[in-house]
Amino acid sequence: MEKVIVFDTTLRDGEQAAGASLNFQEKLEIAKQLDKLGVDVIEAGFPMSSPGDFEAVCLIARELRRPTICALASANVEAIDKAWEAVKEAEHPRIHVFISASDIHLAHQLKKSRDEILKMAQEMVARAKNYLDDVEFSPMDASRADPAYIYQILEAVIKAGATTVNIPDTVGYATPQEFGALIQGILDNVPNIDKAVVSVHCHDDLGLAVANSLEAVRVGARQIECTINGIGERAGNASLEEIVMALKTRQDIFNLTTSIDTTQIYRTSRLVSELTGFPIQPNKAIVGANAFRHQSGIHQDGVLKKAITYEIIDPKSVGIPSSALVLSKLSGRHAFKERLSELGYTLSEEALNRAFQGFKKLADKKKEITDRDIESLIAEELRTITEVYHLDHVEVSCGDHSLPTATVRLIGPNGQSLADAALGTGPVDAVYKAINRIVGIPNKLTEFTVKSVTEGIDAIGEVLIRIESEGVTYTGRGASTDIIVASAKAYMNALNRLLASKAGKKGES
Ligand code: KIV
Ligand code: ZN
Numbered sequence: 001m002e003k004v005i006v007f008d009t010t011l012r013d014g015e016q017a018a019g020a021s022l023n024f025q026e027k028l029e030i031a032k033q034l035d036k037l038g039v040d041v042i043e044a045g046f047p048m049s050s051p052g053d054f055e056a057v058c059l060i061a062r063e064l065r066r067p068t069i070c071a072l073a074s075a076n077v078e079a080i081d082k083a084w085e086a087v088k089e090a091e092h093p094r095i096h097v098f099i100s101a102s103d104i105h106l107a108h109q110l111k112k113s114r115d116e117i118l119k120m121a122q123e124m125v126a127r128a129k130n131y132l133d134d135v136e137f138s139p140m141d142a143s144r145a146d147p148a149y150i151y152q153i154l155e156a157v158i159k160a161g162a163t164t165v166n167i168p169d170t171v172g173y174a175t176p177q178e179f180g181a182l183i184q185g186i187l188d189n190v191p192n193i194d195k196a197v198v199s200v201h202c203h204d205d206l207g208l209a210v211a212n213s214l215e216a217v218r219v220g221a222r223q224i225e226c227t228i229n230g231i232g233e234r235a236g237n238a239s240l241e242e243i244v245m246a247l248k249t250r251q252d253i254f255n256l257t258t259s260i261d262t263t264q265i266y267r268t269s270r271l272v273s274e275l276t277g278f279p280i281q282p283n284k285a286i287v288g289a290n291a292f293r294h295q296s297g298i299h300q301d302g303v304l305k306k307a308i309t310y311e312i313i314d315p316k317s318v319g320i321p322s323s324a325l326v327l328s329k330l331s332g333r334h335a336f337k338e339r340l341s342e343l344g345y346t347l348s349e350e351a352l353n354r355a356f357q358g359f360k361k362l363a364d365k366k367k368e369i370t371d372r373d374i375e376s377l378i379a380e381e382l383r384t385i386t387e388v389y390h391l392d393h394v395e396v397s398c399g400d401h402s403l404p405t406a407t408v409r410l411i412g413p414n415g416q417s418l419a420d421a422a423l424g425t426g427p428v429d430a431v432y433k434a435i436n437r438i439v440g441i442p443n444k445l446t447e448f449t450v451k452s453v454t455e456g457i458d459a460i461g462e463v464l465i466r467i468e469s470e471g472v473t474y475t476g477r478g479a480s481t482d483i484i485v486a487s488a489k490a491y492m493n494a495l496n497r498l499l500a501s502k503a504g505k506k507g508e509s
Contacts (some may be wrong), residue, residue: 001257004247005223006240007041007199008034009055012072013237015045019447019466019473020276023497028054028063029382033271034228035064036344037264039240041094043225044070046502047086048079052504055088061090067136068092075099075124084131094134096166097124101153103146114149122156131162138201143167143174146180151189163195164197164223169212172205172235180215181368187220189292199223202238204230208236214246217256229280229287230274241265241286249312253422258420266319267344271424274379277464277475279449302490319344321371329363340463343371351381365481366458376453376479378461380489387492388413388499389439394488396427406430410438428487435488439495443469450483463490467498474498 011027014020022030027044033041045053045061056246061069065507067291069090071083075097080135088095099121100110106117121137128135137157167186169179187193200216200223202209213224230239244260248255251257269287273280282290292315294300302309326339333356340347340355347355358377363369393409404427420437424430448464452459461483465476476494480486 001251002222002257002283004217004221004256004258005040005199006038006244007043007070007225008039008227008240008256009225009237010034011060011219012045013201013232014257014272014276015436016233017231017236017276019276020231020278021473021475021497022056022093022275023500024052024056024059026275026382028059030219030228030268030272031060031064031277033268035067035262036145036257036261037268038260038261039066039067041070041097041185043070043072045086047082048073052380056081057083057086061087061093065091068094068203070094070096071166072096072098073128075120075125077124077127080124080131080186081126083208083416084128084438086467088131090294092134093132094164095128095132096136096138097121097162098138098140098168099124100141101150101399104144105141105194117501118153118156121153122160125157125160125162126132133163134197134281136166137162138166138168139324140168141170143169143179144171147185149190150467151186152184154190154196155192158192158196162196163425165193166199166223167216167221168201168225169203169209170201172203172209173433174202175206175208176211177216177341179212180219183216183221195224197199199225200226203233204235204237208233209236210242210246211360213238213243214254215290218254228268229273229274229278229284231278239285241269243284245313245318262317263319263343266321270375271459274375274382274477277431277466277477279451279464284400285311291315292320294486326374327359327363327369328367329360330365331369333499336426339371339374343374343378345378347378349382362481366460368456370454372453373460375461379477380479386500387496388495389418389504391488391492392416392417394483394485395420396430398427398430404430406434408434408438410435410492431477431484431488432491433473435491435495439499441469441495441498443467443495443498446473448487450486453479463487465490465494467494469498472498474501 044057047057057071071078071087073083083095097170111495127351198221200221226240227237230236247254282288294303299310390411392411396406398404404424407421412418418438420434422433424433450463462478462479463486474494474497476488476490478486
């Protein structure tokens with residue numbers, strides 16, 4: 001069977017999603033998991049876009065040896081040189097050069113002629129080729145461009161050394177039939193197309209990203225660009241897990257394979273969701289909470305008799321853990337560590353000790369600890385951030401006849417104990433105001449969600465928030481059986497990320 005190259009752009013296009021913000025350690029954590037998942041190419045970032053992106057690409061290029069590490073570059077000298085600087089230490093580096101190719105973009109954004117763009121594309125691919133062999137080129141907005149011009153530009157960049165030509169449906173405008181015809185046209189009309197891999201990059205504005213990508217491989221594309229959970233610019237990108245499972249489940253149609261270890265899908269999906277702060281909708285294909293739940297009596301009856309009646313995918317094949325109860329307060333550190341490794345987590349000794357303490361505290365309050373509880377505990381450890389302020393104590397008084405009041409105590413940057421109190425419109429508002437009185441960093445709360453991790457009155461409550469400061473969004477996550485404590489933790493998490501990012505910027509300047 002022929003293989004389709006899986007190019008993951010969670011750390012580049014995925015991170016472009018409004019409200020996603022990942023620090024270096026989190027990007028590295030995701031990159032390591034993508035490596036375990038078996039993706040062929042990791043697009044680690046767009047080094048020219050920010051010093052943070054540059055550093056993250058350098059780090060991933062240094063740390064990961066197996067996959068190809070790709071850096072995105074717009075078609076200009078500085079961006080290409082910067083991309084090379086960032087990936088040059090990778091075992092398998094790639095530079096991905098892009099430039100707009102549709103008349104809409106040329107006329108309204110770049111204000112350049114087709115000939116000028118063609119020359120820039122050719123020259124910049126040649127510049128990248130001076131640095132390395134593996135060069136990818138994308139004519140942006142290809143699906144709204146004149147196909148004849150796309151053929152021309154692709155022929156030119158392949159002559160200049162491009163080894164992969166990627167066809168983006170940048171605004172998610174194409175339909176499967178149309179997009180398949182575009183790929184077929186490229187295969188038929190670009191004379192030197194056999195010298196490059198044809199790749200596709202589809203956005204989901206019309207909900208067609210996966211369908212368009214699959215149609216493209218059906219007609220002959222051999223690389224798919226996609227993201228975990230389909231996150232990305234606007235409505236997102238084609239979802240990796242959906243594409244991979246469609247290729248696997250419908251091998252009868254596609255007769256194609258990938259190098260993905262599908263049992264790592266669920267774990268990767270959870271990690272990306274936890275670290276980006278984007279929850280997964282329950283009905284999301286492959287990884288949603290309801291994806292393998294059967295509600296109707298007829299369906300349940302069928303599945304009990306033979307799973308194949310209503311299940312086209314075995315949940316175990318995508319690594320969904322069983323919902324069986326696993327641990328209780330009698331479980332020791334060894335059992336806890338074992339379960340973590342079964343779930344795919346390897347923590348440092350220090351992080352393991354902290355997580356185990358958290359587990360013990362939780363087991364005192366909650367009789368039955370499920371895999372989801374454990375995932376929630378671990379998510380705290382994974383949201384790596386050096387705390388400037390640590391939440392030491394939070395207490396609220398509220399009710400229908402009292403003014404919500406909160407007292408908080410934080411441990412400050414020099415280990416000092418800092419306490420304050422505030423009134424609010426509700427208990428969470430009071431807690432946040434009391435914290436603000438101590439930390440004193442202006443910001444706006446833009447999102448607040450609370451959800452329970454498992455069923456039952458003693459469930460862990462998970463709070464996810466987003467705050468904005470000077471136009472930048474920071475996410476915060478907190479979990480506890482007490483949702484006020486979870487809210488306080490989430491706010492401290494977001495504030496500490498804000499403070500760490502500001503400290504980093506000061507360091508850079
Ligand atoms: O959507 C797009 O066109 C892109 C390119 C940079 C490939 O993300
Ligand atoms: Zn894109």
